[in-house]
Amino acid sequence: MFDLNSFFDLVNPNHNIVIGFSGGGDSSALLHFCHELHQQGLLHGSLSAIHINHSLHKDSEKWEDHCKIFCEERNIAFQSYAVEVDSKKSGLESAARNARYEIFKEVIQLNDQLLMAHHSDDVAETILFRLFRGTGLDGLQGPMQKRTLGKGVMLRPWLRYTKFDLSEYLSINNISFISDDSNFEGHQDRNFIRNEVLNIVSSRWPNASTQIQKTTDLVSKHKKAHDFLLEKQFGKYIHGLKLRRECLLDLKEETCTEVIRYWIKMNNVAMPNKKIIGEILKAFIYSNPSSRTQVQWSRADNDQKNAFLTFSDGDLILNKK
Incomplete structure (x- = not known):
């Protein structure tokens, strides 16, 4: 269902893999997929999962327990960290993300690969959110498929797949996962885009998320050329x-x-x-x-x-x- 060639074009099978595991459908699908590859002998490094408990939901402890049991049943090494989110310094979502990534940076060791389950619907949601708020060329690039994180790298191998693809994988493999009811609260901007705007758009243009993701790829390529030319012509004046x-x-x-x-x-x-x-x-x-x-x-x-x-x-x- 997921193309192994494109997966291994990004992921090094000889290095350790750590899955950012919330317990939701997307990360559950990715962890299950990597576990299957590991069982088949296609991944030669260690496989583990890391869960961040933001303590923001009444069921946070239950979610953490679910993730622990999910990993225990498959003999996957599991780590969990509790963080305090200070939403006064920035928005709640941004603060939670910053706290999460600080832990990731501390935990990831040399040559470790942190895999995240972001998909093309996430990209579309991010791009629309930035457009509605106002953004420049940089903001139209979307999430990077690969970037340095601490001593290792963070990888997003499924950016070209849709939420439907991941949901289908979950259904076929009968994978249990957590449903966060707060994802359907319309007062949050991203939820409104995800549940209202993208649903309407997709009813008319079914491949809208994929097309938006492809556009972000093109923007990224043009931005690299743009930066290369600026550096070549003006780099000598920058110190x-x-x-x-x-x-x-x-x-x-x-x-x-x-x-x-x-x-x-x-x-x-x-x-x-x-x-x-x-x-x-x-x-x-x-x-x-x-x-x-x-x-x-x-x-x-x-x-x-x-x-x-x-x-x-x-x-x-x-x-x-």
Whole structure:
């Protein structure tokens, strides 16, 4: 049902595999699938599951017990961690994700592969959510299939499959899983997109989620080419937290903006929005900046560090808060 060639194009069968296991349908399908491969001798490293208990639901303890029993029945090594989610610093969902990934980073060892069960419906939901809030080119790339996480890597092998594909696998293999009733509460934006918007869209365009996911792939490829060309032409003017102002003065506004955004992104801080970019251009490019010139910005969910720009000796200086 799931293509083994594409799976092993991404997943190294000789390295350890850790499944991010919530107990829900998606992660249950992925853990069962990898367990079957391990039983068949196609995975040569260890297979284990990690469950994060966010303690946000009245049934959190029952979910953790379910996950433990699921793994015990299959002789899969199981780890569980309880985290405290501080929703005051950012949105509840963002705070839970940050807490979850901090644990993942600590647990993953050298060459370990953390597999997550995200699928094309998740991608479509994320892209629509970002579009409705407002996003740039970066936000249209969708989740990465592979990225470094701690000492290892995080992999999403099922981005090209739909929720229906995973549900069918669960049904065929009679796999028990947890149903979270909070996923159907319409007051949450992502739930509304998942349960209302995507259902309506899919009734008219059945392959909508898959097509959105393919578009994110194309955007990612174009973004890589875009960044390569910027680095080749302007990389010599970028020195860590410093960007030489003189290289920006003769550029058209849209090109100047892209160079500044690329430089900020390379330093892994919050990305300024369109309004802030306008303030940066006005203060540092269209005016004569001084050591007292400053523009600052932040990200509402605190996923990345806040920052501010200053000027010194002909350079724009990026300062991290």
